[in-house]
Amino acid sequence: MPTDHRPVHKNPLNQAAARSFYALTGSLPLIRWLAPGAALLFITSCGGGPTSSVIETPQTRGLKGWEKPYIVAGQRYDPLRQHEGYVEEGIASWYGRDFHGRKTSNGEIYDMHAMTAAHKTLPLGIFVKVRHLGNGREIVVRLNDRGPFVKGRVIDLSYSAARRLGIDDAGTGPVRIEALGYREKGNGGAPVYRPPASYVVGSYAVQVGAFEAPVNAHRLAAEMRDRFGAATVSEGWAGGRRFHRVWVGRFDTLEAAEIARLRLERNGYPSSFVVALE
Structure with a gap:
């Protein structure tokens, strides 16, 4: 093997942040509202570089670290629970x-x-x-x-x-x-x-925004209803601050919610993500 060959992660930020996020130490907790009871745990890499993060919600309790949604370099990833036909x-x-x-x-x-x-x-x-x-x-x-x-x-x-x-x-x-x-x-x-276990049937929506000002949330929700048929505003607290989250749709499986998220992403909402409803 060439001693100077490093073909994989040419971006040093991604390289330091991404590898082995489940096993990293020196955690720095930070709460950000994602879903009812959800927390975003930022974990500092062993090399002192940038961070990756694992999303914690009531629905992910009991799951192994690598089974939980996570974020690397600002991009959210949702691990699949099944693979048939992939x-x-x-x-x-x-x-x-x-x-x-x-x-x-x-x-x-x-x-x-x-x-x-x-x-x-x-x-x-x-x-x-x-x-x-x-x-x-x-x-x-x-x-x-x-x-x-x-x-x-x-x-x-x-x-x-x-x-x-x-x-x-x-x-x-x-x-x-x-x-x-x-x-x-x-x-x-x-x-x-x-095969591994199939998708867990539950109740999901897609979050497209979160605002401190309720008028902004309701304005976006009205736009979502006009364009996609269903949207609600849900209140939540994070860091002592109240947020008004805009949720689109209600889906019975994570797979269906992910399909909707991809549609929203293609229609101008690249930061949208799936949330599990209570």
């Missing part, structure tokens, strides 16, 4: 010696020589098939980390995985990834894959 194309990258021996997002020790990888939202612990769209090579890796937090990149491979796929020298390559599931031994010892 296929994605984009750029694969890899990370190696700089992170070798450090904790990954699920608490394991990163081994650059193991066949593992990082993904921003797929369930950790599942296996995914990665196919290089240029040379046709295929590998299967187990997800144990979060990333890559660079635009256009869809998976971060270990050094060994990158070498087998043929991107260790170039640093990146075009790939298609397919989620397989948790690996188990089938009849005859051949591996089979089972």
Whole structure:
């Protein structure tokens, strides 16, 4: 492996903030209203760099750290609870010696020589098939980390995985990834894959804004009702201050709410996010 090869996180802010957010120490708590009872916990990286954060709500209690929504460099990510049919194309990258021996997002020790990888939202612990769209090579890796937090990149491979796929020298390559599931031994010892738990049915909305002045919140809610059919204003407190939050829609599954959030994002509301309702 080239000693000076660092192809993965070229943005040092993303690099320091993103890797192993679940295992980081030296936390600095800060409350920001996201949902009923929600808190945003900012965690300072071990290297003293910028922060990543995990979103805490009553609905996320009991979940593992890597299963909870989180924010890196201002971007919110909502880990999936299921993977069936998940296929994605984009750029694969890899990370190696700089992170070798450090904790990954699920608490394991990163081994650059193991066949593992990082993904921003797929369930950790599942296996995914990665196919290089240029040379046709295929590998299967187990997800144990979060990333890559660079635009256009869809998976971060270990050094060994990158070498087998043929991107260790170039640093990146075009790939298609397919989620397989948790690996188990089938009849005859051949591996089979089972899915993780499906989406939890609940009640969700999409928050598009929060204002101290109620008139601003009600103005935006009226606009949302005209454009999207349903919107409400909900009051909440954070840091001793009252906020009026604008929520769009009411959805029975997280998946449906996420589809609505993407629609709102495409229609000029890039900072919108899903909230769980009581």
